[in-house]
Amino acid sequence: MTNTWLQTLAQAESLIPLLGKLGREKSVKVELAGNTLMADSVTGLMTAFDQHPELDLDQVYQVLEQVLASDVAQTVVELESLVAEADVASVLAAKPNNGTETPVVLYGFGRIGRLLARRMCTLGHTTPGMSLAAIVVRKACDNDLTKRASLLKYDSVHGVYEGLVKVDEENQALIINGSPVKVIYASDPETVDYQAHGIKNALLVDNTGRWRDRDGLSVHLNRPGISRVVLTAPGKEMKNIVFGVNDNDVTNDDRIVSAASCTTNAITPILSVLESKYGIESGHVETVHAYTNDQNLIDNIHKGDRRGRAAGMNMVMTETGAAKAVSKAIPSLEGKLSGSAIRVPVINVSIAVLSLNLKSATSVEEINQLLKNASNRAELTGQIGYSDGADAVSSDFIGSQQAGILDSLSTKVRGNQAILYVWYDNEYGYSCQVVRLMEKLAQANLVNMSVVKDRAA
Template identity: 90%
Template sequence: MTSTWLQALSQAESMIPLLGKLGREKAIKVELAGNTLMADSVTGLMAAFDKHPELDLVQVYQLLEQLLAGDVSHTAVELESLIAEADMDSVLAAQTTDGSETPVVLYGFGRIGRLLARRMCMLGHTTPGMKLAAIVVRKACDNDLTKRASLLKYDSVHGAYDGLVKVDEENQALIINGSPVKVIYASDPAEVDYQAHGINNALLVDNTGRWRDHDGLSVHLNRPGIERVVLTAPGKEMKNVVFGVNDGDITNEDKIVSAASCTTNAITPILSVLEEKYGIESGHVETVHAYTNDQNLIDNIHKGDRRGRAAGMNMVMTETGAAKAVSKAIPSLEGKLSGSAIRVPVINVSIAVLSLNLKSATSVDDINALLKAASDSAELTGQIGYSDGADAVSSDFIGSSQAGIVDSLSTKVRGNQAILYVWYDNEYGYSCQVVRLMEKLAQAKLVNAELLESAAA
C-alpha cells in the first residue's frame, strides 16, 4: 500500500464515529454526489472517495465535526454544497426540514414491506425525517411475531439482515436495532385506530396492492393518526411518482400518491435523459422479469391464465403497464410506448429492453457517454446505474440500490434507432426508490398546487 492510500484509509476510519453520531443522534444523512456516506463500512467510504480524488478528506472531517456541533437535525445534506459554500450556516438554513420526525406505518409485510423495513433500519444508514413506528398485518399463526422476525432477519435472495431483530411478545412489537416497532393485527384498514397506539400524523405505506384507486386507499387516510398514504404499485386517480423524475410535482394537496412499479422506476429516469437529449418518436419496452409471488409454483388455477403455470419451469408471457405508466412521469411520451413482459425462472433481478426510435441520429458511444454522465450526477445517481462489466449477469445486480442499471456493452444503435438493456433489482432497487420518496414526503415543505399552476402559466 502507498502512504497516500494508508493516509486516506486512516481519514476514512476517523469519519465512521462522526457519521454514526450524525445518523443516530441527529438523523442527518450525508450525501456525496447523491450517494449516502454510510457509517458501517470503511470500504464503502473509500469507494465513494475514490470517485472524487479532488476531495480534501481533512476538510470533509472538519465539516462533519461542524455538522455534529450544529443545531440542524432530521435532514439530508450534500457534501459538495458544504464544500462549495464558505458559510455552512447559509447552506443548512436552506434545508426544508422543520426538525420533526414522521412516524411510518407499513401496511403489509411481504417482499417489499420487509425490504422497506431493512432499508429504513439499516445499520450505518439514516432515513431523515421519519422513523418506522408500526407494521400492520393479518395474524397468520400462533407464533406470528416470531415468524415475522425470522422473515425479516433471513432472506433467501438478499441474505441475512445485518442488524439485530428481537421479539417483544408482551408489547406485541419487533425490536429492530434497539427501536420498538409495533405490530398491529388487522384484516381491514377500517379497523385500525393508530392514535390508540400513540401514532399521529403518520405516513402509511400500503404494500399489499389490494387497493389501487383513490377511494380504496382513502380508507387508510380516514383512520385516526394517518396524514398521507403511499402505494407501492401503479395507482389510479393519483400521481404516479418516479423519484428523481417527477417528484417535484408533489404538492401539499397530494395526500395519496403512488410510487409506480419497479419496471416504471427502472426505465423512466433513463427515458427522461434520452427524451431531453434526443427526443423519442416511439418505442417498445420488453421486460424480462423475475417470477413473483403472485404466480403459481406448480400448475394450478389462476385469474391470469398463463401465470397459473409453474413459475420455476416456464417462461411466461404476460402484460405490463410500465410503458404506458411512463407518460405519467414524462407527459411528452404519452401514447408513444408499448410494452409487454416475460416472466422467467429467476427469483430476483429483471431486465428491460428499450427499443426506441429517436428524433435524431446518434451512436453507441454518445448514448453510453450520456447515460454514464447521468449515472454520475447528483440528480440521478440513485436512479441510473452504469455497467461496463464484460461478464455481467443478473445475479450481479442483486442488492443494487439504483432504480435501473444500463448494460453499456449491450447498447445497439443504428441511425436514430436505439436498443438499450436495463438491469434492475425489482425488489431492493425499487424499495430504495420508495424510501427516497418517503424521505421527501417526511422532510419537505411541499409547495401548494396553486404555486405550481402559477409557475406553469
C-alpha cells in the same frame, strides 16, 4: 489526492463516528453525488471517495464537524456542495429545520414491506424525518411475531439482515436495532385506530396492492393517526411518482400518491434523459422479469391464465403496464410506448429491453457517454446506474440501490434506432426508490415550498 492508502484509510475511519452521530442524534443523511455515506463500513467510504479523488478528506472531516455542531436536523446534506462553499455555516443556517419526525406505518409485510423495513433500519443509514412505527398484517399463525422477525432477519435473496431483530411478545412488537416497531393485526384497514397505539400524523405505505384507486386507499387516510398514503404499485386517480423524474410534482395537497412499479422506476429515468437529448418518436419495452409471488410454483388455477403455470420451470408470457405508465412521469411520451413482459425462472433481478425510435441519429458511444454522465449527476445517481462489466449477469445486480442500470456493452444503435438493456433489482432497487419518495414526503418541506411560491407570485 496524494495520501497513501493507509493514510486515506485512517481518514475514512475517522469519518465513521461523525456520520454515526449525525444519523443517530440528528437524523441527518450525508450524501456524496447522490450516494448515501454509510457509517457502518470503512470499505464503503473508501469506495465512495475513490470516485471523487478531488476531495480532501481532512476538509470533509471539518465540514462534517460543522454540520454536527449546527442546528440542522431531520434532513439531507450534500457533501460535495458543502465542501465547495466558502461559508459553510451560512449555508447550514439557511437550511430548513423543523425538528419533527414522521412515524411510518407499513401496511403489509411481504417482499417489499420487509425490504422497506430493512432499508429504513439499515445500520449506518438514516432516513431523515421519519421512523418506522408500526407494521399492519393479518395474523398468520400462533407464533406470528417470531415468524415475522425471522422473515425480516433471513432472506433467501438478499441474505441475512445485519441488524438486530428481537421479539417483544408482551408489547406485541418487533425490536429492530433497539427501536420498538408495533405489530398491529388487522384484516381490514377500517378497523385500525392508529392513535390508540400512540401514532399520529403518520405516513402509511400500502404494500398489499389490494387497493389501487383513490377510493380504496382513502380508507387508510380516514383512519385516526394517518395523514398521508403511499402505494407501492401503479395507482389510478392519483399521481404516479418516479423519484428523480417527477417527484417535484408532489404538492402538500397530494395526500395519496403512487410510487409506480419497479419496471416504471427502472426505465423512466433513462427515458427522461433520452427524451431530453434526442426526443423519442416511438418505442417498445420488453421486460424479462423474475418470477414473483403472484405466480404458481406448480401448475394450478390462476386468474391470469399463463401465470398459473409453474414459475420455476417456464418462461411465461404476460402483460405489463409499465411502458404506458411512463407517460404519467413524462407526459411528452403519452401514446408513444408499448410494452410486454416475459416472466423467467430467476428469483430476483430483471432486465428491460428498450427498443426506441429517436428523433435524431446518434451512436453507441454517444448514448453510453450521455447515460454514464447522467449516472454521475447527483439528482440521478440513485436512479441510473452504469455497467461496463464484460462478465455481468443478473445476479451481479442483486442489492443494487439504483432504479435501473444500463448494460453499456449491450447498447445497439443504427441511425436513429437504439436498443438499450437496463438491469434492475425489482425488489431492493425499487424499495430504495420508495424510501427516497417517503423521505421527501416525511421531511415536510412541501408546505415551505408552497409558501415560497405564493410569495413569489
